[in-house]
Amino acid sequence: MNARGGRRDALRMEVGACCARVGADPLLVQGAGGNASWKDGDTMWVKASGTWLAEAQRSDIFVPVDLAHLRTAIAAGDLDAVPRALADGALRPSIETLMHALMPQAVVLHLHAVEVLAHLVRPGFTCPAPAPWCWVDYHKPGSALAGAIAACLRRQPDAQIIFLQNHGVVIGGADAGEVEAILSSLLACLRTAPVAPVAPAAPSxxxxxxxxxxxxxxxxxxxxxxxxxxxxxxxxxxxxxxxxxxxxxxxxxxxxxxxxxxxxxxxxxxxxxxxxxxxxxxxxxxxxxxxxxxxxxxxxxxxxxxxxxxxxxxxxxxxxxxxxxxxxxxxxxxxxx
Ligand SMILES: [Zn+2]
Incomplete structure (x- = not known):
């Protein structure tokens, strides 16, 4: 195996392990929610729609898509571009694929993480974030949200964290380790204790x-x-x-x-x-x-x-x-x- 092939396999294993870890935590991922990707030259591997991050090491949940095509579309302002899958099969790329293609980093993780979401559903969000970040107002997931993220990245091209109002967070890094480190720091500064449970008044x-x-x-x-x-x-x-x-x-x-x-x-x-x-x-x-x-x-x-x-x-x-x-x-x- 040549060096590039070795690096490619290492990246796939690294991202798969990261996805399995975050996917096993219900405070980070709910069912088929959230997604991840990594870029390899003109190909981007992105989680397939409807699959679970928790399954990343047990089954094939990633679909290769034509990244060069998406980047050309993005550069032309076409955020309705339909991703081209580079493999046959029943799996379709995530509906949030454009969001991943917009981020310049090699590895991108998008989560509906509870500890972050708890802040994103209230006005007045501020964050001592561990990396450059930007805020995107609520937009319907898909091309509308991708358009808002593109505008945010034009204002702040070095952003590694994007907070999506009432939706979740996107984190980009050079590798899965950097992405997980940013996630851990974010969770540490945004964590909130839940209210104490109330006992039932009477047996139901x-x-x-x-x-x-x-x-x-x-x-x-x-x-x-x-x-x-x-x-x-x-x-x-x-x-x-x-x-x-x-x-x-x-x-x-x-x-x-x-x-x-x-x-x-x-x-x-x-x-x-x-x-x-x-x-x-x-x-x-x-x-x-x-x-x-x-x-x-x-x-x-x-x-x-x-x-x-x-x-x-x-x-x-x-x-x-x-x-x-x-x-x-x-x-x-x-x-x-
Ligand atoms: Zn989402």
Whole structure:
């Protein structure tokens, strides 16, 4: 093997190991969320849509795409360019591929990391960041977001950290080690202690039959969304915080004051797959699945880190509408199962 081939394999292994590490931490990655890439000459290897970073060392989750083509498109201002996969197969490049091509660094990691996200959903973000950084206002993931990142990089070409409002963070480095070091420093300065959990007021056994066919979601953090009155209030008013949250869980939460209200809504034809009963619990249908559960847990983790009384920035009605009528997202949801 020549030196270039050796370096190429080392980079692939290094990035794969980094992805598996961050992918195993639910405070960093939720299900199929987040993505990573590395560049090798005119090729960029990027995570395939719908695959899980946690699987990086167990299965092939990366797709090679034509980087020269993307860079030519970007230079011409075309941020709607469709990435050209350089391999046959069923996997499609991540819908956030342009974001990776825009970053000049060899290795790029994009995460919806809870400790960062908890700050990005509030106005007035500042950060003693460990590397040059810039801030991008909320835009729909895809070409609109790529356009905003391109503008940010024109203003600050040396940025290695890009904070995406209500969305996540992008980190670029010469290698996976540098990217992970920046991530660790960021987490250390942004970490917030979650609020202490509230105990259930009474056993919720009486609600179990009334909630059929939904059953209690088996996650103590998620249950806090119904049990803690402060979180329940946020849930009703500040549900639509992040694009993945809305895509996976819908534009609104179905909230009820008691199980009888849920039954009445069901008798009237409502068919929610997820329901929140104040002071009682959070219930979901049997097909709710791991990907949605991971999103809901992320929502709890973000809310539990908010200072009491802090106003959050929620997505507007037009932002919700554009998110939910999106074919690429439907494909991603289907892949996530
Ligand atoms: Zn993202």
């Amino acid at each position: 056994g009486t609600a179990a039959s009334a909630m059929a066919p939904l059953t209690l979601v088996p996650d103590a953090g998620i249950q806090q969304l119904a049990l803690d009155p402060r979180l329940y209030k946020r849930l009703r008013n500040e549900w639509a915080l992040c694009p993945d949250h809305v895509v996976f869980l819908g534009a609104q939460a179905e909230c009820h004051g008691d199980a009888a209200s849920f039954t009445a809504a069901r008798n009237a034809g409502a068919r929610a797959r997820l329901a929140f009963i104040a002071g009682v619990g959070v219930y979901a249908d049997k097909d709710f699945g791991a990907a949605r559960t991971a999103q809901l847990r992320c929502y709890y983790d973000v809310l539990a880190r908010q200072p009491s009384g802090a106003a959050l920035t929620v997505l507007s009605a037009p932002q919700l509408a554009e998110l939910l009528d999106w074919d690429a997202e439907r494909y991603r949801l289907a892949m996530a199962g």
